[in-house]
Amino acid sequence: MGVEVWPLAVFTVIWAIVGIVGPFVVPKGPNRGVTRVALILTGVTCWLFWLCCYMAQMNPLIGPRLSNHTLLLIAREWGNPISAGH
Numbered sequence: 001m002g003v004e005v006w007p008l009a010v011f012t013v014i015w016a017i018v019g020i021v022g023p024f025v026v027p028k029g030p031n032r033g034v035t036r037v038a039l040i041l042t043g044v045t046c047w048l049f050w051l052c053c054y055m056a057q058m059n060p061l062i063g064p065r066l067s068n069h070t071l072l073l074i075a076r077e078w079g080n081p082i083s084a085g086h
Contacts, residue, residue, distance in 0.1 A: 003058070011050050019043020 023036035075082045
């Protein structure tokens, strides 16, 4: 399990469009500067949040908690039966 290129590239492009291209298409007006800054910050923070969530799934700190019964069923289905007394 590692970094997949496509999700990283797709989401980077999406948020780059919001943060880099978006400020150039803001119409002229009294709040143009504020709107530009908001788009840039939105693009950067949303991309960073997505990246942190994506990376957290690569090496989770907490694994699933399974009962002994579930573990025995999984072992049996995967071809490694474990005896209940073992």
